[in-house]
Amino acid sequence: MPVILAPADFGRWLDPEAAKGEHLQALLRPYPAEVMTAYPVDSRVNSPKHNDPSCVAPLAARVRRTTHPSSLPLSRCTVSPGAFS
Secondary structure, X not given: OOOOOOHHHHHHHHOOOHXXXXXXXXXXXXXXXXXXXEEEEOHHHHOOOOOXXXXXXXXXXXXXXXXXXXXXXXXXXXXXXXXXX
16 A cells, blocks of 8 residues: 555654654555545556556546445555545
């Protein structure tokens, strides 16, 4: 799983001086599943020749909340952070 950061942590993550310290380990925590949304996307997402926003656009108007993004086939889904607290 990639690191998903809250906007408040962007500066600390990108600070070259902070990168030298071990305190960045605190940012490597599981992102709350309850603020993520999983939805099916087009199979175009599987090809590196497609690099545009349509790759992660929902296939259907129906978007479902889930605590298990892995319940969708990996090649056909994307997980987006929801609202930040």
